[in-house]
Amino acid sequence: MYVFDREAYEKRMQWFKDARFGMFIHWGLYAIPARGEWVRSIEEMPREDYMKYFEEFNPVDYDPAAWAKAAKDAGMKYVVMTAKHHDGFCLFDSQYTDFKSTNTTCGRDFVAEFVKAVRAEGLKVGLYFSLLDWYHEDYPHFGDLHHPMRNHPEYSNENRDFNRYLTYMHNQVREICTNYGKLDILWFDFSYGDMQGEKWKATELIRMVRELQPGVIIDNRLEVDGTGMGSLAEGNPLPYHGDFVTPEQMIPPEGIRDVDGRDMYWEACITMNGNWGYCAADHYFKPASMLIRKLVECVSKGGNMILNVGPDARGNIPEESIRILKEIGGWMAKNGRSIYGCGRTGLKRPELGRITGNGESLFYHLYENSIGPVALKEIRREDVKAIRYLATGAEIPISANWTHRSYPDILFADLGPDPHLPDATDTVLEIIMK
Ligand code: GLC
Numbered sequence: 001m002y003v004f005d006r007e008a009y010e011k012r013m014q015w016f017k018d019a020r021f022g023m024f025i026h027w028g029l030y031a032i033p034a035r036g037e038w039v040r041s042i043e044e045m046p047r048e049d050y051m052k053y054f055e056e057f058n059p060v061d062y063d064p065a066a067w068a069k070a071a072k073d074a075g076m077k078y079v080v081m082t083a084k085h086h087d088g089f090c091l092f093d094s095q096y097t098d099f100k101s102t103n104t105t106c107g108r109d110f111v112a113e114f115v116k117a118v119r120a121e122g123l124k125v126g127l128y129f130s131l132l133d134w135y136h137e138d139y140p141h142f143g144d145l146h147h148p149m150r151n152h153p154e155y156s157n158e159n160r161d162f163n164r165y166l167t168y169m170h171n172q173v174r175e176i177c178t179n180y181g182k183l184d185i186l187w188f189d190f191s192y193g194d195m196q197g198e199k200w201k202a203t204e205l206i207r208m209v210r211e212l213q214p215g216v217i218i219d220n221r222l223e224v225d226g227t228g229m230g231s232l233a234e235g236n237p238l239p240y241h242g243d244f245v246t247p248e249q250m251i252p253p254e255g256i257r258d259v260d261g262r263d264m265y266w267e268a269c270i271t272m273n274g275n276w277g278y279c280a281a282d283h284y285f286k287p288a289s290m291l292i293r294k295l296v297e298c299v300s301k302g303g304n305m306i307l308n309v310g311p312d313a314r315g316n317i318p319e320e321s322i323r324i325l326k327e328i329g330g331w332m333a334k335n336g337r338s339i340y341g342c343g344r345t346g347l348k349r350p351e352l353g354r355i356t357g358n359g360e361s362l363f364y365h366l367y368e369n370s371i372g373p374v375a376l377k378e379i380r381r382e383d384v385k386a387i388r389y390l391a392t393g394a395e396i397p398i399s400a401n402w403t404h405r406s407y408p409d410i411l412f413a414d415l416g417p418d419p420h421l422p423d424a425t426d427t428v429l430e431i432i433m434k
Helices: 004-019 047-056 066-072 110-120 162-178 202-212 288-300 320-339
Strands: 022-023 078-084 124-130 186-191 268-270 306-310 353-357 361-366 374-376 384-389 409-411 427-433
Touching: 004 306, 022 124, 047 288, 066 078, 066 110, 066 320, 078 110, 078 186, 110 124, 124 162, 162 186, 162 202, 268 288, 288 306, 288 320, 288 353, 288 361, 306 320, 320 361, 320 427, 361 374, 374 427
Parallel strands: 022 078, 022 306, 078 124, 124 186, 268 306
Antiparallel strands: 353 361, 361 427, 374 409, 384 427
């Protein structure tokens, strides 16, 4: 009988809550076709057609130190990279397959270099590991929901031994939990239909993971896909319960609480454009200003945001992504204290922006200016020690203007005569509480 230890759980989650902002990296052979990481499945590409990318892959520009620095400079506190995606290609030196990066032209263990570079920047490190494997002969082919050969009867599952696949998969998880130092996050992906939980022998898998990596935090996709919450949220934690919920390409409207109303840890995983893996034709990048406000939204609702980059086949993060990361980093450098270690405040969302808090200060994120002094609703004047612009530390006077004399119970901040906010994306007022 599994006994959930909430104290130990809260202890291992603390850094995740403090971090709030991470980088996701989806990279692999699919960067060559450059049509996203599901290209094999979407185009129902036979394995032999995909193997030309394995023969060709030689990312001469791969520089994980540059990736780690880009994440650090963007204000991100952790980085999660695909060790193996659904195509089954291992970015690490697995002894259980030849379909791995050390057998490509460049002969490098990408994961070994990645974890070293990320730790060198003082960031937490995570590995994404696909539960699906479209390369392995023992993984279901015909009739599976997602396999590239799902519609091809000639790929029957007659001689496939799923238990043999599970042994392979568990062995590889053991490898990444053994050979690459302390991992901070294991990001499994994903359960679907009856392929969930004990179908993956999840209890045995997680027992092994927790023995090898006692401090690691694990997502909820051994239990669910990107839409479900998992057993912890349902108040009935299974031995392989996710430590955090993983809403994908959306932000939960009210954040996420468990069945008892307790705030869950959650992380919205979001792409910069519309693809996780590199997609040459996808130039629909979200502007930095939007992503900054989405990060604020996640934190204001008690969650994290992990923002994805999809490096190209040479190993470079796309220029559009670099530009966005730099702009986000500029804002985070001045306003990060309104993100790190912050969360819900219990106050209603202000009409001119959002509000985050860390128990000592409230951070009022202003997206538009008001006419006249800014009303700081639900905040009692006698509880406020001072108000400052977070970015500069400059004092913001409490307003005594006659124009709001009819509202004596509402606190107003006097931002002065300039109708333009110092930061059009998000001007943060720090309300320092007594
Ligand atoms: C979805 C995508 C997968 C991606 C994951 C990231 O599961 O199918 O390709 O790795 O989201 O959250």
